[in-house]
Amino acid sequence: MKILVPVKRVIDYNVKPRVKADGTGVDLANVKMSMNPFDEIAVEEAIRLKEKGVATEIIAVSIGEQKSQETLRTALAMGADRAILIVSETEVEPLGVAKLLAKVVEEEAPGLVILGKQAIDDDSNQVGQMLAALTGRPQGTFASAVVVDGDSVTVTREVDGGLETVKLATPAIVTTDLRLNEPRYASLPNIMKAKSKPMAQKTPADYGVDVAKRLTTLKVVEPPKRTAGIKVADVDALVAKLKDMGVAA
Amino acid sequence: MKTLVWVEYDAAGIKDATLSAITAASQLGEVHLIVAGKGIDGVAADAARIAGVGKVHVADDAAFDHALAENVAPLIVELMGHHDAFVAPATANGKNIAPRVAALLDVMQISEILSVESADTFTRPTYAGNAIATVQSSDAKKVITVRGTSFAKAERSGGSGTVEAVASTGDKGLSSFVGAELSKSDRPELASAKIIVSGGRALQNSENFHSLIEPLADKLGAGVGASRAAVDAGYVPNDYQVGQTGKIVAPEVYIAVGISGAIQHLAGMKDSKTIIAINKDEDAPIFQVADIGLVGDLFKIVPELTEKL
Numbered sequence: 280m281k282i283l284v285p286v287k288r289v290i291d292y293n294v295k296p297r298v299k300a301d302g303t304g305v306d307l308a309n310v311k312m313s314m315n316p317f318d319e320i321a322v323e324e325a326i327r328l329k330e331k332g333v334a335t336e337i338i339a340v341s342i343g344e345q346k347s348q349e350t351l352r353t354a355l356a357m358g359a360d361r362a363i364l365i366v367s368e369t370e371v372e373p374l375g376v377a378k379l380l381a382k383v384v385e386e387e388a389p390g391l392v393i394l395g396k397q398a399i400d401d402d403s404n405q406v407g408q409m410l411a412a413l414t415g416r417p418q419g420t421f422a423s424a425v426v427v428d429g430d431s432v433t434v435t436r437e438v439d440g441g442l443e444t445v446k447l448a449t450p451a452i453v454t455t456d457l458r459l460n461e462p463r464y465a466s467l468p469n470i471m472k473a474k475s476k477p478m479a480q481k482t483p484a485d486y487g488v489d490v491a492k493r494l495t496t497l498k499v500v501e502p503p504k505r506t507a508g509i510k511v512a513d514v515d516a517l518v519a520k521l522k523d524m525g526v527a528a
Numbered sequence: 529m530k531t532l533v534w535v536e537y538d539a540a541g542i543k544d545a546t547l548s549a550i551t552a553a554s555q556l557g558e559v560h561l562i563v564a565g566k567g568i569d570g571v572a573a574d575a576a577r578i579a580g581v582g583k584v585h586v587a588d589d590a591a592f593d594h595a596l597a598e599n600v601a602p603l604i605v606e607l608m609g610h611h612d613a614f615v616a617p618a619t620a621n622g623k624n625i626a627p628r629v630a631a632l633l634d635v636m637q638i639s640e641i642l643s644v645e646s647a648d649t650f651t652r653p654t655y656a657g658n659a660i661a662t663v664q665s666s667d668a669k670k671v672i673t674v675r676g677t678s679f680a681k682a683e684r685s686g687g688s689g690t691v692e693a694v695a696s697t698g699d700k701g702l703s704s705f706v707g708a709e710l711s712k713s714d715r716p717e718l719a720s721a722k723i724i725v726s727g728g729r730a731l732q733n734s735e736n737f738h739s740l741i742e743p744l745a746d747k748l749g750a751g752v753g754a755s756r757a758a759v760d761a762g763y764v765p766n767d768y769q770v771g772q773t774g775k776i777v778a779p780e781v782y783i784a785v786g787i788s789g790a791i792q793h794l795a796g797m798k799d800s801k802t803i804i805a806i807n808k809d810e811d812a813p814i815f816q817v818a819d820i821g822l823v824g825d826l827f828k829i830v831p832e833l834t835e836k837l
């Protein structure tokens with residue numbers, strides 16, 4: 280089967296984001312950008328399924344500005360076979376992304392779509408579920424294990440009380456949790472090889488999808504600041520503090 | 529405005545996260561609930577007693593057991609013909625179901641709101657809680673998930689809602705529940721615990737985590753949490769994880785033991801009322817947000833603290 284892996288270019292997870300002084304958003308000028316960590320896990324899972332002989336072809340897709348090419352090259356260097364970039368210089372919301380991906384799914388007919396469970400910039404946690412809804416496919420969200428068996432896929436999901444296992448009919452949509460796998464690093468030869476792998480360029484208009492935003496961001500502010508408090512010298516002083524707070528008897 | 533709230537429950541009854549979602553929904557208008565599952569008369573009766581609740585829609589069918597999104601979303605979409613907003617707690621279940629509902633309704637979901645500014649305007653955290661966005665929705669119907677720790681819990685009694693059965697939309701045959709492996713614990717649930725003791729990588733192994741963190745938590749009647757590092761290293765199961773990708777908590781007191789305080793972890797606990805940090809590295813970022821810090825070796829400090837409490 281083919282596997283489709285959507286990836287997003289986001290601010291690097293180690294960077295502390297700075298809110299712009301005019302309250303219009305987060306300052307991304309000259310900030311290190313990387314592949315969304317959950318998407319790396321999705322790419323890795325797809326490659327492992329190919330190595331097991333389950334997948335025949337891996338298609339990475341990204342929606343965003345031209346620079347998202349770098350993110351797709353990273354996916355190709357890890358082991359994806361080809362890439363599709365849907366160029367939009369303005370931000371596309373999860374609903375728009377899901378609609379575009381639904382069109383790609385229609386064209387490519389993958390047996391599985393593996394996405395990250397959320398992007399670490401907008402923290403929405405929506406696209407996979409929306410794509411499943413729009414394509415009428417089952418969803419295995421927050422996956423920590425994925426086993427493909429014939430025409431079904433068994434997904435172990437991270438839920439609030441522990442783990443839950445569901446069986447989905449393929450074609451299916453899976454979103455990854457952090458513990459699904461440990462993504463590999465792309466080697467230099469593979470990075471070189473990735474440069475000659477095919478990358479198609481499209482626009483939302485090519486798919487006839489209206490990506491007009493439904494949510495308007497009125498302002499973005501920093502959260503209330505917490506400041507450092509006091510340091511106590513020893514356990515006795517800490518116990519006294521806990522007693523003052525009524526936490527300890 | 530009529531809002532429909534997803535009722536999340538387990539064997540112990542309706543979850544606290546639902547009560548917070550009801551408070552958020554009540555700021556939008558009339559509150560109706562949807563209870564779905566098999567043999568749920570008790571849950572429905574409890575739901576009707578929650579203060580401020582109007583109608584309780586009850587969908588009794590095995591297809592809704594385990595809240596499979598493929599079966600539950602069409603049921604909710606059907607009910608949304610008569611409602612203006614769908615509100616779910618931002619739990620694993622709520623996050624699984626709500627976006628599927630939103631897409632079927634062709635609306636953008638507003639995830640994990642912190643406040644209701646008006647009927648169409650909400651605040652929500654982005655970038656791991658490092659930026660708070662105020663967003664206005666232009667969709668006719670709203671689909672919203674609610675961060676539980678940002679809203680008070682509705683009272684479990686005092687309400688007099690009417691219970692109404694709704695027709696099942698059936699099993700879509702796309703997915704089935706195989707089994708669950710739930711962590712068993714007598715300690716308070718993380719999301720609702722007043723005190724939380726959390727351990728990090730510095731605990732070094734699972735034995736230390738159990739022998740140091742748990743007795744301290746038990747002494748304080750606290751819930752037990754962990755950093756991602758402690759979970760990834762296998763000291764505790766992943767449902768202990770506090771952070772951007774784990775649980776968001778805001779207890780009265782959060783005690784971080786051997787946790788450095790990465791952005792990802794702070795996103796899950798920095799709204800705690802009082803933060804206490806125990807760490808041997810006095811430059812650890814956790815001390816920049818801690819109200820009370822104690823620099824030292826946790827292997828000495830924690831047993832001493834447990835004993836003196």
